Amino acid sequence: MAVTVVTDSSARLEPEVLARWGIQQVPLHVLVDGLDLLDEVDQVPSDVYAHAHVTTAGATPADLAECYRRALAVSGGDGVVAVHLSAALSSTFSSAVGAAREFGAAVRVVNSRSAAAGVGFVAQAAARAAADGADLDAVEAAARAAVPRGHAFIVVHRLDNLRRSGRIGTAASWLGTALSLKPLLRLDVDGRLVLSQRIRTASKAHAALVDAVAEVVGDAPATLAVHHVDNHDGAAEIGAALGERLPHVDAMSISDMGPVLSVHVGGGAVGVCVTVDAP
The missing domain is CATH 3.30.1180.10 (Hypothetical Protein Tm841; Chain: A;domain 3)
Structure with a gap:
């Protein structure tokens, strides 16, 4: 098998890109008039930014743990590298660090220090290393090397x-x-x-x-x-x-x-x- 890469829906990766590189994705939350909508899963109004009562929330520890569990199974035990939205912009990274503790060293969490496609670029750098047969340490290193670029x-x-x-x-x-x-x-x-x-x-x-x-x-x-x-x-x-x-x-x-x-x-x-x- 191969190391599996996980990211969140802020990365704006197209479905074909996710499929090509085998990247797993966890949705972030958009709360509109009290309704909790999952990004890239539920239909969110195109003008959601104009709504008076709208907020966002990061992926929950439970969301992340379930995604990591699936990704670890897909990897055949080779491990998971999770790349998430900047810790300075979202609670997702801190939740990810907490969720990853359940899996010990098998799940590595990387702060992209970016947003949108910037997250996706780091995730794809990790996925390319995984596709080339790199082990867990090397895939994590590839992700971290992409952050300052x-x-x-x-x-x-x-x-x-x-x-x-x-x-x-x-x-x-x-x-x-x-x-x-x-x-x-x-x-x-x-x-x-x-x-x-x-x-x-x-x-x-x-x-x-x-x-x-x-x-x-x-x-x-x-x-x-x-x-x-x-x-x-x-x-x-x-x-x-x-x-x-x-x-x-x-x-x-x-x-x-x-x-x-x-x-x-x-x-x-x-x-x-x-x-x-x-x-």
């Missing part, structure tokens, strides 16, 4: 959602609302969402996003994922601009950000996740 940036059109969810300081939220700024945010090395630049218009913010991605990629081979919340046109424009700036990058996708993250960043948001290939 990742970068994530996002332009948020309003900071109200982030303010309500507590994902960014109240002072920054007030500033963005009061002055109609379109801030460029990024995930720092610890996977925390921080303010990168204060920008007054969406067009300039999108240009700054492209500049930031181009700077971290440089001439290196990389894979990019452009995400959006109900803003496909904006995402397509950013994708086209990145294609012009980085013609050597031939792996880029455009997709929605998913309901869990959209609740926190709000409508119109556009982000880019990057993984720079290992030398």
Whole structure:
């Protein structure tokens, strides 16, 4: 058998990608008007970010333990490497660490320190190592090596959602609302969402996003994922601009950000996740 990789639904991995690499996925929770919906399992309203009474929750210890148990069985006892949403953004990682204790050293939990496709990139790095026949230690090492190669940036059109969810300081939220700024945010090395630049218009913010991605990629081979919340046109424009700036990058996708993250960043948001290939 082979080491099995587990991730959570924040990773935005398509079903065919999950199937290709044998990645198991545990859903996160979206609570809408008191109804607990499972991401990628239940039908979540496309405009969930606009609902007045909506929150999100990480995967529970019970969810995670059951997923790890299945994954361990699939691995034939070779072990599990679990890659999850940044610990600074979700309770899922801490719950995962607790759930993994039941399985001893057979389940290794990795903090991606990222979100959306950034989580998926780390999970796929681990899955590729597993597919090549690497043992549990080596698959875990492949996942951990992929973490610092990742970068994530996002332009948020309003900071109200982030303010309500507590994902960014109240002072920054007030500033963005009061002055109609379109801030460029990024995930720092610890996977925390921080303010990168204060920008007054969406067009300039999108240009700054492209500049930031181009700077971290440089001439290196990389894979990019452009995400959006109900803003496909904006995402397509950013994708086209990145294609012009980085013609050597031939792996880029455009997709929605998913309901869990959209609740926190709000409508119109556009982000880019990057993984720079290992030398």
